[in-house]
Amino acid sequence: MNIPVVLKPQAGLGTRLAVALGIGAATLLGPVGSHVAFAQTAAAPVEIVYATFLDPNNQNDPRAAAQMKAIAAFEKANPGIKVKVQVDSTQQATLRALRSRSATPDLFRVANFSLPEFVATNSMVPMDDLLKRDNVSQSDFLIPLAAGAINGKIYGMQQDYRIPVLLYRKKLLQQVDAKPPATWDDVCVVGGKLSALPNIVGYAVPVGTSGGLGGAQPLAENLFSSMVSEDGGKYFADNNREFVAPKAQVIRSLQTIKDLYGKCKATPMTSVQFGYTEVHDGLRAGTVAMATYGLFRFRAIESGGAGEDLGWAPPPAYKSNGKQVTYGFMVSINSNTANREAAWQFAKFMGSPEGQAITAEGGEVVARTSVYNNPYFATPAGLRQKEWSQLVKERGQMVNYSLLTTTFNQILGDAIQRMLLRNGTPEEAYTEIDTKYKEALAKSP
């Protein structure tokens, strides 16, 4: 450090020490003081981190573009808050952060079926009081917000709903002179005809693990959960632990799956190892004629090879208007965040009619009922979403999920594969599912 020239070389030690200390203090305090002064005159915006699987850099995903548009609209309306997107494809980074009580991400996108696992971290903000405080309508949703509550509390702002739909290739159904099936009995007949065509999977029943979060997720999500809860809506208990689907309905469902593979010949054995990826690519390529699948994949399959030949119909069930398990994504708040109010403002916006109108352009069936009067829903893509929203209202039902969802899906997939490959009985498969899941529950905290 240079000593100022005003000091004479013969200045005493005490004087030199005092000057040095003074310079040191000024050096330290100066920037702090100026920072405080600046802060007082121009407050920096609060930055909140939002974890989502929608990657802003994914040019193939219109939902990501819609998300960024919504964020821009929010930031314009709230100049004091900046939203930074953190991509978390599998939700695992977020779960890890919640478990370790990290302050970021401030909020995150989470699926209804993952919610019990996330709530169990005790790092989520219940929104009931906030909803009441800000007079947010809880009924202007395709399915009332309370239906997705965990232990009687609402832990997220619902963004969208997904109900299984039947996706099919039109030309293949025309080839066998069939209409889209409405019941499982119809699937048996139509699927059998389609599977008789060369190199065609008539009706895909995916029991594999690829493309999802683990276990037989596509089976559980799109088929099994709806099959077992069609009458009565019971899947898992209110405490998100016990598997409470009625035994008779579970066995009936397992028998149906076995028949599709066996008696009906609607589903060739290759489908045993299908996961999300194989069904998606099969529908694209035209080697899978029909599948009960996620409606959010329609656009991608259409543009990825199926084109105008891809059709959709309400999903088959035991009764033609049988209830279907519906889930979606919510925006939830990390209770360890340092910016709770800012996070709430963003969550509230994303669930508001204004925010939902923007995200609807991404192709999801947004959660707010009032949004469906917007002009976008008169476009061909919007009309399809509106039809799906009607399906959600008429046939959708929310159920409780396990806090060990991935483990349950793994057990389910193993049991059904064993039943199919070793010609086991549905009763044996049920016993295996019940026993192994109880063992897993006993080991869980």
Added chain:
Amino acid sequence: MYAIPPKLTNRTIVVGLSALVVLCAVGPMMWAISTSLKNEVDAVAAIPALIPPSITFANFLTVFTHKTFLVELFNSVLYAAGAVAVALAVGIPAGYAASRFNFPAKRPLMLLILATSMVPGVALLVPTFYLLDQLGLLNNRFVVVVILAARIAPQTVWFIQNFVDAVPRDIDEAALLDGASHRQILLLLVLPLIRPGIAAVAVIGAITTWNDYITVAVFAPDSVKRTLQVALVNQVFDSVGISWSFTMAFALVSSLPVIVLFVLVQKWFIAGLTAGAVKG
């Protein structure tokens, strides 16, 4: 009856088996190249074709013009080069010391260093995440470099020790007699002699860190800090389905830097690996 000479039979078997091994190794790569040159529809066609019905380079163009490609490439190069540099900076002096000096608990210490590399990285994931989060060091490029360097440092120390062992001690003794310090001996005498070994260790370290996914995905989840590998895995988890032709093009482009590096240093790499084979 014409009998096949035994030498011809042996040669045929050897060539046949070699061809099979080559096919198994090269086959997936050839399929990846083929898929990367197909459009979306041909990539999932019911009857797959090795030779694309119509060749397109659009996927490669999409990769190179993707808005995050350069950032991801920069991060991949930075983390790999940085980790190798740090590991060598630590490993070379440590390997030299392990080779040339005797000190108390030398063997247990070396075994401990080796043992640390046997701990699965996944086992340390959560505690490391917790530590970094508490210290506010997540999404920090320097920290990622340090973690990756720490992962390859043990093997670096051991390899360098072995390469230095192959250098005759006479050289050190002569230099010491001439008044050289150990630092001078290491930098001016030993280092030039073990260059092939350093190249080999550097290439192995670069390949290991270049292919790393979990470290960056967990400790630097920010989009601007991620590498080509993390971006590639995100393709697989794409919730609107995988674009196989784009993914294959991405995978091939991601592999190119390491392939180029290997081609450039392969002579040194092979020399380094075989340096200890003959002692004279």
